[in-house]
Amino acid sequence: MLSRSDRSTPNEPDLLSADARVHAEIERIVREEHGRVVASLARRFGDLDVAEDAVSEALLAAVERWPVDGFPPNPGAWLTTTAGNKAIDRIRRESRRDAKHQAAMMITDDTPPEPTGPVEDDRLRLVFTCCHPALAPEARVALTLRMLGGLTVAEIARAFLVAETTMAQRITRAKAKIKAANIPYRVPEASDLSERLNGVLAVVYLVFNEGYLAGSGDDPMRIELTEEAIRLGRVLRELLPDEGEVAGLLALMLLTDARRAARFAGGELVTLDEQDRGSWDRTLIAEGHALVRECLERVAATGGRPGQYQLMAAVNAVHTDAADARDTDWSQVVALYDQLMAVARTPVVALNRAIALAELDGPDVGLALVDEVALSGYHAWHTARAELLRRLGRSAEARTEYDAAIAATENPAERAHLTRRRDQIVR
Amino acid sequence: MTQYMLAVHDDGSDPYAPDELQTVYDTVDKFNQQLQADGYWVFGGGLKPIEAATTVDATGDDVITTDGPFAESKEYLGGFWIIEAPDLDAALKIATEASKACRGAVEVRPFDAE
Numbered sequence: 001m002l003s004r005s006d007r008s009t010p011n012e013p014d015l016l017s018a019d020a021r022v023h024a025e026i027e028r029i030v031r032e033e034h035g036r037v038v039a040s041l042a043r044r045f046g047d048l049d050v051a052e053d054a055v056s057e058a059l060l061a062a063v064e065r066w067p068v069d070g071f072p073p074n075p076g077a078w079l080t081t082t083a084g085n086k087a088i089d090r091i092r093r094e095s096r097r098d099a100k101h102q103a104a105m106m107i108t109d110d111t112p113p114e115p116t117g118p119v120e121d122d123r124l125r126l127v128f129t130c131c132h133p134a135l136a137p138e139a140r141v142a143l144t145l146r147m148l149g150g151l152t153v154a155e156i157a158r159a160f161l162v163a164e165t166t167m168a169q170r171i172t173r174a175k176a177k178i179k180a181a182n183i184p185y186r187v188p189e190a191s192d193l194s195e196r197l198n199g200v201l202a203v204v205y206l207v208f209n210e211g212y213l214a215g216s217g218d219d220p221m222r223i224e225l226t227e228e229a230i231r232l233g234r235v236l237r238e239l240l241p242d243e244g245e246v247a248g249l250l251a252l253m254l255l256t257d258a259r260r261a262a263r264f265a266g267g268e269l270v271t272l273d274e275q276d277r278g279s280w281d282r283t284l285i286a287e288g289h290a291l292v293r294e295c296l297e298r299v300a301a302t303g304g305r306p307g308q309y310q311l312m313a314a315v316n317a318v319h320t321d322a323a324d325a326r327d328t329d330w331s332q333v334v335a336l337y338d339q340l341m342a343v344a345r346t347p348v349v350a351l352n353r354a355i356a357l358a359e360l361d362g363p364d365v366g367l368a369l370v371d372e373v374a375l376s377g378y379h380a381w382h383t384a385r386a387e388l389l390r391r392l393g394r395s396a397e398a399r400t401e402y403d404a405a406i407a408a409t410e411n412p413a414e415r416a417h418l419t420r421r422r423d424q425i426v427r
Numbered sequence: 428m429t430q431y432m433l434a435v436h437d438d439g440s441d442p443y444a445p446d447e448l449q450t451v452y453d454t455v456d457k458f459n460q461q462l463q464a465d466g467y468w469v470f471g472g473g474l475k476p477i478e479a480a481t482t483v484d485a486t487g488d489d490v491i492t493t494d495g496p497f498a499e500s501k502e503y504l505g506g507f508w509i510i511e512a513p514d515l516d517a518a519l520k521i522a523t524e525a526s527k528a529c530r531g532a533v534e535v536r537p538f539d540a541e
Contacts, residue, residue, distance in 0.1 A: 186516070
């Protein structure tokens with residue numbers, strides 16, 4: 001981190017780069033601290049709008065002051081204090097205009113400034129508010145990225161390929177509903193926690209998937225979204241260290257993201273069996289494997305049943321454990337999909353199980369199972385059919401399926417991959 | 428505390444089988460008593476069918492009184508509760524019980540406190 005001594009004077013030759021460094025550092029701090037500061041202000045003032053506006057003002061002040069004064073010893077505390085003062089200023093201004101706000105003048109922060117423990121962290125309250133089931137799913141995603149992730153409305157709009165005004169409206173409407181309907185700013189009761197937590201994890205996983213295999217747009221992958229999802233996953237893990245599904249989701253994202261560099265080559269998607277396994281990120285894989293082991297131990301100790309994220313993470317652990325695609329322990333993959341079918345029986349899980357079973361029992365068995373899954377129009381279903389038909393020597397049918405798969409995806413890298421596969425088939 | 432309306436909609440068809448009706452009356456009655464005992468109750472009741480509605484419009488020079496509902500719709504308000512709850516989570520819990528008791532979907536709407 002930069003300190004006062006790093007400050008450049010106009011005579012120094014690296015003035016520009018120092019300036020750029022300061023701004024990069026400010027951006028890093030903002031990302032790191034935004035959720036915490038908004039959460040603490042939201043708790044103190046009981047109003048997301050007040051919190052968000054005050055934090056924006058504090059960030060402007062930081063951008064102005066820090067390059068001149070140097071970084072404060074505790075930037076998070078500086079932002080919280082500054083934003084708190086801005087919020088009080090605003091409430092004072094408004095209370096002068098409006099007698100109803102007089103009571104708000106009384107507000108004092110009587111809570112300790114430092115969180116007393118992970119569960120007391122205000123960010124946990126905030127995430128449950130942002131992912132409340134009474135909000136529309138796309139609003140949950142947007143609010144979480146805005147409030148917890150500290151992404152700007154423009155950044156979120158760009159990531160989801162919608163107009164900035166549309167995204168701004170979505171967020172404004174969600175905040176208005178939180179206020180009007182009195183959606184609480186609270187961690188749910190123990191009896192509701194696991195269901196509500198599933199809603200939170202679904203939001204984070206949706207952000208990850210939207211980044212990992214972008215459904216539309218020119219980029220095959222939107223790294224800012226996968227990175228943000230992993231960061232949110234780490235925050236949740238820090239806040240709820242004993243929740244198996246939280247660990248499972250983080251492991252799943254890490255083990256998937258570890259293969260990022262190998263997934264695209266020359267603008268084309270590279271499938272798991274053809275990936276350069278030497279380019280997989282070993283650090284992320286080690287971290288993911290450790291989390292999966294921890295989940296297994298927890299399940300063994302408590303006698304519980306692992307949830308869907310833990311099982312999907314375990315599938316990815318098996319894949320990333322194989323030095324070569326031919327070494328993949330398919331019987332274990334199938335066994336995990338069997339368990340997954342028991343806890344989350346969805347067509348996509350059934351499809352993946354069928355694909356894994358084809359590796360174990362042959363393409364004819366796999367194809368029969370794929371055909372039972374009602375996913376016509378879904379690109380991965382057509383791709384699975386195309387590959388299995390090809391292995392069975394049914395070339396003409398395989399070609400038709402590749403065409404259907406290409407038509408069903410807008411991801412440019414996936415289209416390039418499928419087009420090449422299709423064109424390998426001799427007419 | 429926030430006041431919420433829990434609204435039950437009715438599509439005009441008989442929602443309950445004849446032998447079911449008494450059970451629903453009983454469970455709703457029990458639910459209402461619980462609401463009162465817990466201090467959430469403000470008001471509540473079922474409405475007569477939409478054929479009993481009259482619309483009055485005094486926005487113009489003349490008062491216009493018409494037989495029937497304000498807007499033609501497939502579904503009309505069939506009954507409602509007004510409750511007072513600490514927040515939406517509490518209201519949603521009550522709405523869950525309300526939905527089970529009356530065997531219909533329940534719409535939860537906060538009152539404008541301004």
